[in-house]
Amino acid sequence: MRLPITIIVAGCVVGLAGCKAAPPSKLESKTITFAKHHFFIGNKKEKNPLPYSHENWEDGKEAFSHYCVACHGMDGQNTGVPFVDHISPPIPSLASEDVQSYTDGQLKWVLDNGIRPSGMPGSKGTLSDDELWSIVVFLRHLPPAGSQGIPDIYTH
Amino acid sequence: MKTKFMLVLCVGMIATSVFSTRTVRAQDAPKRIEVTAKRFTYEPADITVKKGEPVILVIKSADVAHGLRFRDLDLNAKVDKGGSAELKFTPDKTGDFVGHCSVFCGSGHGEMTLTLHVVN
Numbered sequence: 001m002r003l004p005i006t007i008i009v010a011g012c013v014v015g016l017a018g019c020k021a022a023p024p025s026k027l028e029s030k031t032i033t034f035a036k037h038h039f040f041i042g043n044k045k046e047k048n049p050l051p052y053s054h055e056n057w058e059d060g061k062e063a064f065s066h067y068c069v070a071c072h073g074m075d076g077q078n079t080g081v082p083f084v085d086h087i088s089p090p091i092p093s094l095a096s097e098d099v100q101s102y103t104d105g106q107l108k109w110v111l112d113n114g115i116r117p118s119g120m121p122g123s124k125g126t127l128s129d130d131e132l133w134s135i136v137v138f139l140r141h142l143p144p145a146g147s148q149g150i151p152d153i154y155t156h
Numbered sequence: 157m158k159t160k161f162m163l164v165l166c167v168g169m170i171a172t173s174v175f176s177t178r179t180v181r182a183q184d185a186p187k188r189i190e191v192t193a194k195r196f197t198y199e200p201a202d203i204t205v206k207k208g209e210p211v212i213l214v215i216k217s218a219d220v221a222h223g224l225r226f227r228d229l230d231l232n233a234k235v236d237k238g239g240s241a242e243l244k245f246t247p248d249k250t251g252d253f254v255g256h257c258s259v260f261c262g263s264g265h266g267e268m269t270l271t272l273h274v275v276n
Contacts, residue, residue, distance in 0.1 A: 066260035128256045128266040130227060 023088055032089075033098055036115070037106075046105030050133045052141065060138025063131035067123060069151040076142045080150030089118050095142050107136045186210035186244065193235060193257070194218035196264030204273040207250050213243040223258030224270060234259055247274040 024032070050056045065074065073079040076094035084091050092099055102110070111132045114122035123132060191213055192199045205211050215224050217235045224243065225232040233241040257268035 063260075123266070125266045126263055127260075128269075130256055131266065 023090065029089075037101065041102065041106045041109055041115075043105040043109035044103050046103075046108065048104040048108070048133050048136050050130075050137055052137055056134050056137045057141055059131070060134035060136070063127055064135050064138050067127060068135070070153060071119065074148030074151055075145055076139060077145040079146050079148070080154050082154060087119060091119070093145075094139055095145070099139075104136050104140075107139060108132055111135060186212045188212045188214060190214045190216065191224070191270065192216050192218050193222035193224070193268075196257075196262065196268045198224070198255075198268065198270040201269070202271050202273065204275060205247055207247050207274050207276055210244070210246045214240060215243065216240040220261050221259045222261055222268070224255045225258035226253050226255040226272065228253050229272075231255075232258055247272075250274045250276055 064072075064076070068076075071078075071081060071084075071091050072094055073081050078084045078091055078093055081091065094100075099107075110120065111127075112122055112124040114120045127135075187205065187209060189203055189205075189211065191203070193215055194217070203213075213224070213233075215222070215233055215235050217238055217240070219237070221235060221237045223232065223234040229245065229247070231243055231245055233243045235241045251274055253272045253274065255270045255272060257265055261268065
């Protein structure tokens with residue numbers, strides 16, 4: 001009877017050790033990034049029905065401010081987000097090459113569906129298609145890092 | 157004879173002015189349609205109007221702040237919590253136009269739509 005208990009305890013210890021959150025290695029990051037761009041993130045060919053215009057950019061900025069700023073900051077570059085360095089995988093800057101090299105359709109797909117098992121949630125139903133496409137316009141023309149201040153939720 | 161003629165003329169003028177005023181008023185009076193916005197829905201969610209006829213959508217919020225925006229018609233109204241707002245317009249093209257809530261109101265905000273059918 002003692003043997004199975006010992007095995008269970010040992011299994012738990014090994015399992016908990018595996019739960020430790022650590023930054024992914026370079027190889028892991030490159031592999032996952034490649035897989036996301038080429039296999040996991042769909043909708044590569046869909047075009048944004050909203051052209052770039054100041055009004056569409058403002059719409060995107062407003063929609064972004066409702067739902068996205070908590071993790072991505074007002075500027076999409078994580079400014080003022082207190083936990084940005086404490087989660088794994090880390091929150092990317094939306095101005096980074098990894099993000100900007102997605103097509104508009106793929107960015108919309110990510111906004112719709114999120115990326116599992118990262119912390120990125122899907123927004124389908126929470127924001128309308130119109131708002132999500134306007135966010136894509138905003139993402140393509142992000143303001144300079146730090147220029148938009150810190151999200152209100154972190155200033156109180 | 158002259159008095160009778162003048163009397164008939166006066167009655168005719170008065171009748172004409174009364175009927176013409178009524179006709180103008182009937183043509184110009186916008187159609188008022190009340191819409192209630194509540195918890196990710198509009199009631200009614202489908203509205204049919206005629207092209208060229210003025211309309212006022214009276215949007216009332218029964219809970220939090222909402223909005224109603226028709227991008228294709230360049231129309232937008234925002235309603236405070238428990239308040240109301242009016243969208244006045246005259247549809248100039250036929251078709252089905254989907255309006256969305258333009259004030260973020262919660263988890264179902266993205267699915268809060270109202271379809272406007274504009275017919276001849």
